[in-house]
Amino acid sequence: MKPPMKPLVLVIEDDPQILRFLRATLAAEDYQFHEAATAEEGVAQAAARQPGLVLLDLGLPDRDGLSVIREIRRWSQMPIVVLSARGQEKDKIAALDLGADDYVAKPFAVGELLARIRAALRRAGPQNQDGTDRVIRFGDVQADFEKRQITVGGQEVHLTPNEYRLLQVLIKYAGRVVTQRQLLTEVWGPQHTEQSQYLRVYVAQLRRKLERDPARPRHLQTEPGVGYRLSIDATQSGDVSQSRDVSQSGDT
Amino acid sequence: MTSPAELPGTDEAAVDPAEPQPRRHGAPASLREGGLAAAIVGIATLIALGLRPYLAPTNLAMVYLLGVVVVATRYSRRASVMASLLSVAFFDFFCVPPYFTLGVSDSEYLITFAGMLVVALVISAQTARIRAQAANAVERESRTQALYRLSRRLSAQTRVFDAALAAAEVAEEVFGSTVIIFLPEEGRISFRKRTSNQLPISTAEEEIAQTVFDHGRKAGRGMERFPHAAATYVPLKGASRIVGVMAILPGSKGEELQADQQHLLDLFANQTALAIERTLSQNAADDARLQMETEEMRSSLLSAVSHDLRTPLASITGAATTLRSQGEKLAPGVRDELLESISEEALRLSRLVGNLLDMTRLESGMELRRDLYPLEEIVGVALQRLEPQLAGREVAVSLPEDLPLVNVDELLLGQVLVNLIENAAKYSPSGSAIEIAAEATSGVVQLEVRDRGRGFAALEEDRLFEKFYRGKSEGVRGAGLGLAICRAIVVAHRGTIEALQRAGGGAVFRIRLPLGARP
Numbered sequence: 001m002k003p004p005m006k007p008l009v010l011v012i013e014d015d016p017q018i019l020r021f022l023r024a025t026l027a028a029e030d031y032q033f034h035e036a037a038t039a040e041e042g043v044a045q046a047a048a049r050q051p052g053l054v055l056l057d058l059g060l061p062d063r064d065g066l067s068v069i070r071e072i073r074r075w076s077q078m079p080i081v082v083l084s085a086r087g088q089e090k091d092k093i094a095a096l097d098l099g100a101d102d103y104v105a106k107p108f109a110v111g112e113l114l115a116r117i118r119a120a121l122r123r124a125g126p127q128n129q130d131g132t133d134r135v136i137r138f139g140d141v142q143a144d145f146e147k148r149q150i151t152v153g154g155q156e157v158h159l160t161p162n163e164y165r166l167l168q169v170l171i172k173y174a175g176r177v178v179t180q181r182q183l184l185t186e187v188w189g190p191q192h193t194e195q196s197q198y199l200r201v202y203v204a205q206l207r208r209k210l211e212r213d214p215a216r217p218r219h220l221q222t223e224p225g226v227g228y229r230l231s232i233d234a235t236q237s238g239d240v241s242q243s244r245d246v247s248q249s250g251d252t
Numbered sequence: 253m254t255s256p257a258e259l260p261g262t263d264e265a266a267v268d269p270a271e272p273q274p275r276r277h278g279a280p281a282s283l284r285e286g287g288l289a290a291a292i293v294g295i296a297t298l299i300a301l302g303l304r305p306y307l308a309p310t311n312l313a314m315v316y317l318l319g320v321v322v323v324a325t326r327y328s329r330r331a332s333v334m335a336s337l338l339s340v341a342f343f344d345f346f347c348v349p350p351y352f353t354l355g356v357s358d359s360e361y362l363i364t365f366a367g368m369l370v371v372a373l374v375i376s377a378q379t380a381r382i383r384a385q386a387a388n389a390v391e392r393e394s395r396t397q398a399l400y401r402l403s404r405r406l407s408a409q410t411r412v413f414d415a416a417l418a419a420a421e422v423a424e425e426v427f428g429s430t431v432i433i434f435l436p437e438e439g440r441i442s443f444r445k446r447t448s449n450q451l452p453i454s455t456a457e458e459e460i461a462q463t464v465f466d467h468g469r470k471a472g473r474g475m476e477r478f479p480h481a482a483a484t485y486v487p488l489k490g491a492s493r494i495v496g497v498m499a500i501l502p503g504s505k506g507e508e509l510q511a512d513q514q515h516l517l518d519l520f521a522n523q524t525a526l527a528i529e530r531t532l533s534q535n536a537a538d539d540a541r542l543q544m545e546t547e548e549m550r551s552s553l554l555s556a557v558s559h560d561l562r563t564p565l566a567s568i569t570g571a572a573t574t575l576r577s578q579g580e581k582l583a584p585g586v587r588d589e590l591l592e593s594i595s596e597e598a599l600r601l602s603r604l605v606g607n608l609l610d611m612t613r614l615e616s617g618m619e620l621r622r623d624l625y626p627l628e629e630i631v632g633v634a635l636q637r638l639e640p641q642l643a644g645r646e647v648a649v650s651l652p653e654d655l656p657l658v659n660v661d662e663l664l665l666g667q668v669l670v671n672l673i674e675n676a677a678k679y680s681p682s683g684s685a686i687e688i689a690a691e692a693t694s695g696v697v698q699l700e701v702r703d704r705g706r707g708f709a710a711l712e713e714d715r716l717f718e719k720f721y722r723g724k725s726e727g728v729r730g731a732g733l734g735l736a737i738c739r740a741i742v743v744a745h746r747g748t749i750e751a752l753q754r755a756g757g758g759a760v761f762r763i764r765l766p767l768g769a770r771p
Binding site: 089107109196197200201203204207208213214215216217221222224225 | 595598599602623624625626628629631632633635636647649651653657662663666688
């Protein structure tokens with residue numbers, strides 16, 4: 001199923017050392033690769049080359065990286081993954097609100113970066129435009145949206161309507177971070193965006209029903225200060241076969 | 253009524269036409285007293301005239317002496333001396349034949365006059381002295397009271413300006429006039445640094461205050477130098493230097509301070525000066541101590557940080573250069589080890605920098621971003637962050653399902669947990685389990701992180717949370733910041749954190765957070 005040519009990644013980053021290892025990593029993964037060291041150049045290259053994905057550092061020498069997202073989003077929905085530092089949750093949320101697809105906090109391990117890139121590309125892929133696969137599997141969990149049936153290890157679990165919708169939204173953005181505001185809007189409606197503690201309570205309930213150990217969730221992961229991420233690309237837990245299932249389930 | 257006391261009186265106004273009130277009011281007072289004394293002698297004369305047909309003239313002298321006693325107990329010594337002289341004269345004039353002349357028919361009466369005069373003068377003198385003593389005692393008493401009040405007010409002040417303010421306030425009460433204390437700013441008396449908001453003196457007087465400050469001698473109103481100034485300026489002379497200037501304005505009636513009040517003023521100024529000086533040196537000592545502590549902290553921070561930054565950097569540099577120069581010759585296992593140490597050490601550096609940043613932010617008074625969170629979620633995030641360090645480690649988490657939400661800053665409490673769990677992993681054998689448990693009791697959530705390590709030395713419990721304190725275990729490195737940050741964060745949440753010896757070996761770190769009202 002490996003596509004013959006991997007997409008072009010535009011890296012907008014000014015630090016030569018970071019660029020160096022990104023270049024090595026992406027080359028090793030067969031991605032095509034192009035660099036821009038300033039925001040100005042980054043926007044120009046994004047327009048000229050129409051890359052499959054943009055990897056954007058928020059700390060650029062000429063302009064705020066957030067302005068790059070704003071400009072690209074005026075004319076393109078190309079996936080944008082942001083590189084940011086830990087502790088700058090505000091910047092992360094701002095980037096996501098402006099339309100970035102995901103972020104990786106520096107310092108990051110390469111595996112994490114590649115997982116984010118894969119998730120972002122998958123979301124942008126043609127087969128998943130509507131974001132509603134009928135059957136999704138991750139870990140012990142199987143979600144059949146046709147039958148509205150969720151099973152964990154073959155056992156059916158009952159979800160309340162809100163829990164079900166929450167899971168649906170998380171699966172729609174599988175692998176990507178979803179901000180609290182976005183989840184609240186999509187599950188409860190735009191007038192409930194401030195009630196993030198509801199959201200936390202529902203996530204906790206969902207974890208109890210779906211996760212083996214809710215205090216050490218494999219899939220329903222918290223992005224502190226930002227939101228949640230449904231991790232189905234489970235590279236750490238070793239259930240790679242299931243994650244393949246997910247990426248293919250749209251075709252079946 | 254004519255009296256010798258009428259003598260001066262008008263020259264004052266001539267000296268200072270701008271001043272409606274005479275500066276010394278001794279003249280009108282003695283004029284009035286003189287008049288009254290004369291009136292009393294007059295009354296004595298009327299009584300003596302009434303008694304004259306019945307009594308011998310020598311006995312009539314007693315009536316006059318009675319009058320002198322009345323004058324002496326009420327009025328000044330001058331008035332009673334005047335009354336004494338007047339009495340002898342009137343006695344001679346009205347009571348000793350031939351009447352209505354100062355001549356005397358019987359020279360025997362000269363002895364009566366002499367005796368009468370001596371007795372009257374002695375009465376005057378003694379009465380005056382007794383009165384002066386009584387007045388003195390009262391004066392001393394009130395002065396002592398005033399000084400006591402001043403010293404009490406002053407001793408309560410820890411800031412120079414507050415001390416000056418208190419002194420000015422007490423002085424105003426005692427002297428019944430406006431008192432302002434000016435403090436110097438870099439050696440200059442500044443009218444801006446003063447104890448009173450209203451400034452009844454023009455800033456033009458600043459120069460006089462400055463002169464007083466420079467030379468340490470009183471000047472201004474009623475003084476030799478600058479007698480036309482609006483206020484009297486008194487230097488506040490401490491033991492080693494002059495710390496300010498006190499300005500006393502004339503009272504509401506424009507009266508000057510009496511000599512004894514001048515004396516009291518000096519005592520006042522002296523006490524105030526000593527208090528200000530003491531406060532100044534106390535502040536200087538505090539500053540010096542703070543400075544020293546800061547320096548000490550900075551140097552221990554520097555040594556801790558430089559050590560902890562250099563160690564992983566050394567490992568990284570070593571491993572990387574080894575790989576570069578001998579990469580081909582190394583066995584694959586060795587290369588993997590070197591690579592692993594590079595990434596581990598880099599992570600360690602990253603955590604250290606994160607902790608340093610957190611500490612700095614906490615110490616600069618960062619605001620908490622609190623909201624209600626399930627504890628489970630915060631524990632989960634911490635365990636997720638520590639995944640590499642906990643690989644293969646058993647972590648037993650026991651959180652009751654009905655645990656209430658906690659009102660915390662999620663990132664900061666998460667950092668506390670990361671530090672505690674990381675510590676537990678660091679200080680206990682790699683095969684032993686780490687336990688995380690929580691329970692809620694009346695209004696408090698208690699969270700514990702337990703390990704089966706060697707625990708810590710007795711009496712070490714409190715020191716553990718100090719900045720840059722390192723546990724006694726060998727072979728474990730750290731900046732000694734982790735637990736200090738934990739405490740800072742927990743305290744910011746109004747909670748407590750303590751280290752306990754665990755029954756059966758190991759350590760327990762217990763956090764208690766108040767559940768508080770829901771927002």
